[in-house]
Amino acid sequence: MAEDGAVTVYNNSVITDAKKNPFSLKAGLTQMLRGGAIVEVTNAEQAKIAEEAGACCLIVSEPIHQGISRMPDPSLIKEIKRTVSIPIMARARVGHFVEAQILEAIGVDYIDESEALALADEGNFINKHNFRCPFVCGCQNLGESLSRIREGAAMIRIQGDLSGSGNVSKTVKNVRAVMGEIRILNNMDEDEVFAFSKNIRAPYDLVAQTKQMGRLPVVQFASGGIVTPADAALMMQLGCDGVFVASEIFDGSDPYKRVRGIIQAVRHYNDPHVLVETSSGLEDSMAGMNLGEDMIEQFAHGGV
Numbered sequence: 063m064a065e066d067g068a069v070t071v072y073n074n075s076v077i078t079d080a081k082k083n084p085f086s087l088k089a090g091l092t093q094m095l096r097g098g099a100i101v102e103v104t105n106a107e108q109a110k111i112a113e114e115a116g117a118c119c120l121i122v123s124e125p126i127h128q129g130i131s132r133m134p135d136p137s138l139i140k141e142i143k144r145t146v147s148i149p150i151m152a153r154a155r156v157g158h159f160v161e162a163q164i165l166e167a168i169g170v171d172y173i174d175e176s177e178a179l180a181l182a183d184e185g186n187f188i189n190k191h192n193f194r195c196p197f198v199c200g201c202q203n204l205g206e207s208l209s210r211i212r213e214g215a216a217m218i219r220i221q222g223d224l225s226g227s228g229n230v231s232k233t234v235k236n237v238r239a240v241m242g243e244i245r246i247l248n249n250m251d252e253d254e255v256f257a258f259s260k261n262i263r264a265p266y267d268l269v270a271q272t273k274q275m276g277r278l279p280v281v282q283f284a285s286g287g288i289v290t291p292a293d294a295a296l297m298m299q300l301g302c303d304g305v306f307v308a309s310e311i312f313d314g315s316d317p318y319k320r321v322r323g324i325i326q327a328v329r330h331y332n333d334p335h336v337l338v339e340t341s342s343g344l345e346d347s348m349a350g351m352n353l354g355e356d357m358i359e360q361f362a363h364g365g366v
Contacts, residue, residue, distance in 0.1 A: 088196035088216035092281045095119055095304060099325045102309040106145040113146045115321040121151040131179045133161040136168050157183025166195045174198040178224050190214025202236045204243035205262030211280055212265045218278055222286025230287035237284055237300045247273045291327030291340040298331035
């Protein structure tokens with residue numbers, strides 16, 4: 063049976079068995095997260111705070127440690143699943159389809175094939191069409207995002223800073239890059255789209271679909287350096303559907319207030335009065351989340 067909209071290009075058995083793992087269902091599940099904030103948590107206590115603050119989804123991570131970073135411990139995911147009632151997301155290493163199989167067997171709602179973890183396969187991404195669970199993938203430009211969608215990603219994470227420094231500038235740069243390329247595409251003649259697809263190394267049918275829709279065919283969130291309500295509202299006003307919030311948000315004195323402020327900013331990103339209210343009184347609770355002197359010096363010399 064033919065499908066409408068963004069999933070039409072996937073109804074070919076050469077790509078996937080649409081009856082077994084329908085992309086339309088996965089895309090619908092990620093659409094449910096639009097207009098929300100996905101909060102990273104490392105324990106059940108943080109999960110409770112994020113749920114009470116209004117997070118639309120939790121992404122479970124291991125506490126920061128030295129060495130190779132891998133998917134979270136399944137027992138941690140199970141504990142958090144018992145604690146909260148909102149959807150759970152967990153990370154798998156890029157190309158590590160067995161980690162993804164484990165996460166799907168645990169019963170997570172979404173899997174993030176994340177470059178924040180160590181790479182398992184430097185040359186290949188997971189074939190996400192083989193899974194029932196919707197996948198999230200990161201990108202820094204339009205070509206990467208459409209390539210990940212071709213592989214089966216039902217949600218795109220426009221990724222900025224991965225260091226946890228609180229620097230949002232790289233996220234802004236990459237969001238503007240994706241949105242700028244879409245604007246260029248929208249103003250093209252039809253016969254220019256073939257060359258544009260080749261230049262950005264993206265599938266032509268998805269490029270044409272993006273031009274027709276005026277946006278990415280799937281939900282797009284921003285991630286990296288988003289630590290204030292103003293940061294979150296900025297991402298929304300630039301055209302994102304939601305934001306990821308890193309676990310560093312829990313490091314201050316009043317994590318509930320900060321998480322709640324960001325969630326309110328996502329929901330009311332065009333209302334300056336709400337943004338004033340959510341941004342007030344956060345300075346003390348933001349202690350330790352600002353750029354260190356070394357990062358300021360690097361930023362001053364053009365590094366991010």
